[in-house]
Amino acid sequence: MRTNMSFDENVLVLVKKIPKGRVTTYKEIARALDSRAFRAVGQALKRNAKPVEIPCHRVIHASGEVGGYAGKGSSREKAELLRMEGVEIRGGMVDLERFGYRF
DNA sequence: CGCAGTCTAGCAC
DNA sequence: GTGCTAGACTGCG
Secondary structure, eight states, rough: OOOSSSSHHHOOOHHOOOTTBBBBEEHHHHHHHOOHHEEEEHHHHHOOOOTTTOOOOGEEOOOOBOOOOOOSSHHHHHHHHHHTTTEETTTTEEEEHHHBBOO
């Protein structure tokens, strides 16, 4: 990975690969990129060039918390979307053991 | 609950 | 071209 592309592009590609009804954590993404730039991943998502192709709402904290979202409804809309996709949201928390997607 | 650590991208000099 | 700051986070104290 990370060949011919910048870190942010790589992150976007991974996020795009997340299947519906599944979520991933910043840690997993960073790990998939062989790095520990959890924060850089968030930066890539919030500064991404194609938000329509990047379901940032499927990217949450490693604790299962939905975390933040640079979208309109912030974390609220994010949780609503995830639940709509079949992800069990509980008080803004997701069960990573069941919906946590691993690369 | 609060501080420190790790990485990239962006802005300033 | 080089250096510093900030950030959608994580882990440990």
